[in-house]
Amino acid sequence: MTQTSALAVAPSETRSVGPQARAWLDANLPDALREDMLQDNKPTVADLCDWEARLHKAGLVGSTWPEAYGGRGLGLRAHLDISREIGRTPMPESVNSIGKELAGPIIMAVGREDQKLDYLPAILEMRDIWCQGFSEPNAGSDLAGLRTKAEKTADGWVVNGQKIWTSGASKSSRCLLLARTGSVEDRHRGLVLFALRTDTPGVDIREIQSIDGERSFCEVFFNNVVIPEEDMLGSPDEGWAAATRVLSIERATNRMHRSWRFENQLNHLVSACAANPATRKLVEVDYARQLADVSVNIDLLKGHVETLVGSLIDGNEIGPRGSLPKLFWSEAHQNFATLALEIVSRFPPDMSDPLRAVRRRMEDIYMKARAETIYAGTTEIQLGIIAKRILKLNQGK
Numbered sequence: 174m175t176q177t178s179a180l181a182v183a184p185s186e187t188r189s190v191g192p193q194a195r196a197w198l199d200a201n202l203p204d205a206l207r208e209d210m211l212q213d214n215k216p217t218v219a220d221l222c223d224w225e226a227r228l229h230k231a232g233l234v235g236s237t238w239p240e241a242y243g244g245r246g247l248g249l250r251a252h253l254d255i256s257r258e259i260g261r262t263p264m265p266e267s268v269n270s271i272g273k274e275l276a277g278p279i280i281m282a283v284g285r286e287d288q289k290l291d292y293l294p295a296i297l298e299m300r301d302i303w304c305q306g307f308s309e310p311n312a313g314s315d316l317a318g319l320r321t322k323a324e325k326t327a328d329g330w331v332v333n334g335q336k337i338w339t340s341g342a343s344k345s346s347r348c349l350l351l352a353r354t355g356s357v358e359d360r361h362r363g364l365v366l367f368a369l370r371t372d373t374p375g376v377d378i379r380e381i382q383s384i385d386g387e388r389s390f391c392e393v394f395f396n397n398v399v400i401p402e403e404d405m406l407g408s409p410d411e412g413w414a415a416a417t418r419v420l421s422i423e424r425a426t427n428r429m430h431r432s433w434r435f436e437n438q439l440n441h442l443v444s445a446c447a448a449n450p451a452t453r454k455l456v457e458v459d460y461a462r463q464l465a466d467v468s469v470n471i472d473l474l475k476g477h478v479e480t481l482v483g484s485l486i487d488g489n490e491i492g493p494r495g496s497l498p499k500l501f502w503s504e505a506h507q508n509f510a511t512l513a514l515e516i517v518s519r520f521p522p523d524m525s526d527p528l529r530a531v532r533r534r535m536e537d538i539y540m541k542a543r544a545e546t547i548y549a550g551t552t553e554i555q556l557g558i559i560a561k562r563i564l565k566l567n568q569g570k
């Protein structure tokens with residue numbers, strides 16, 4: 174199918190691209206990808222890749238990336254406009270958010286020109302799915318304790334070690350891999366970042382099943398894996414600076430659509446219950462105040478995102494302030510998920526299809542939300558960063 178961009182705006186224009194994005198999504202989002210409808214079969218990775226490639230062709234992905242790398246060359250404000258519209262739909266999360274939102278920006282920041290031309294269009298066109306190989310069995314919150322070793326040889330680098338909790342590794346063709354060139358005592362010095370091909374000999378990926386029944390988590394083992402020099406990102410000493418930059422993006426602006434998707438989930442729950450006499454009282458009386466609280470949190474979250482975008486447009490760095498939206502979003506969404514599960518658990522056994530659809534969606538959200546206060550830095554770590562780096566409290570040291 175031929176398809177032209179949904180966005181008829183030039184990079185220099187300042188008008189909102191939101192209405193065009195909304196019109197395209199309204200016309201093109203297939204029912205089979207709507208998480209607010211009952212689905213007999215979950216979409217496959219291939220279905221999701223097709224859809225995301227279409228989003229890219231329509232100009233709704235990679236909006237801020239330079240045109241030379243497959244993007245649209247628009248500003249952050251346009252990205253926010255599009256993110257709002259994406260969030261307002263019940264579409265699935267991207268299977269390549271690590272490529273688009275973490276690896277892409279880092280490649281643009283530290284990559285060579287030939288790497289940018291090679292890796293970046295492949296991410297947007299969904300030819301390469303990326304995973305993030307940072308955490309290890311003894312290096313999660315304390316990432317500087319990682320042990321995976323990269324040794325320089327005549328052929329490039331030889332890597333040995335193990336990663337864990339590598340989301341989507343078994344579906345990925347590239348891994349943003351953080352390894353160390355020196356000893357563990359060097360901590361954040363001597364860390365190096367690679368764009369590793371996951372089909373390289375010596376890479377052993379093993380899936381782990383999580384409580385939602387999915388097998389997206391993986392352990393990844395490296396046994397004398399040879400990585401060519403041209404797949405190193407930045408210099409051997411730039412790994413820590415790049416990794417902390419990845420983490421600040423992950424905490425602050427990754428999945429910018431989150432607050433609007435959260436609102437879509439709340440609206441789905443409320444409207445499905447209110448439309449049915451058997452469940453109307455649940456939302457209109459029994460849980461009305463808690464649902465109102467959720468709505469206030471969503472508005473605050475939207476404000477957080479809009480303020481951050483404004484600050485980035487003014488040329489400021491995200492830095493430790495990225496911990497604020499990460500902490501608030503994960504806690505607020507997890508509380509909503511617990512409330513939603515309680516509400517759907519009170520549905521009558523002979524429920525209608527729309528109630529069955531909302532119950533299935535809320536159960537899924539509940540399972541996934543358990544991890545939200547862990548990944549991209551735990552709640553305790555965010556509180557520590559806010560105490561130390563924003564409030565300047567020395568915490569007993």
Ligand SMILES: Cc1cc2nc3c(=O)[nH]c(=O)nc-3n(C[C@H](O)[C@H](O)[C@H](O)COP(=O)(O)OP(=O)(O)OC[C@H]3O[C@@H](n4cnc5c(N)ncnc54)[C@H](O)[C@@H]3O)c2cc1C
Pocket residue numbers: 304305306307308309310311312313314315337338339340341544547548549550551552553554557
């Ligand atoms: C769904 C999910 C997806 C993930 N995807 C990826 C991925 O794709 N790639 C990747 O590299 N990693 C990924 N991770 C790993 C994630 O980054 C780590 O789980 C996280 O950083 C916590 O590390 P840990 O599990 O080793 O726990 P630990 O660091 O061992 O923490 C255990 C507990 O101790 C607390 N704690 C630790 N240090 C302190 C401290 N200094 N002060 C106070 N409390 C502390 C923590 O808050 C936590 O409650 C993912 C995790 C999840 C849950």
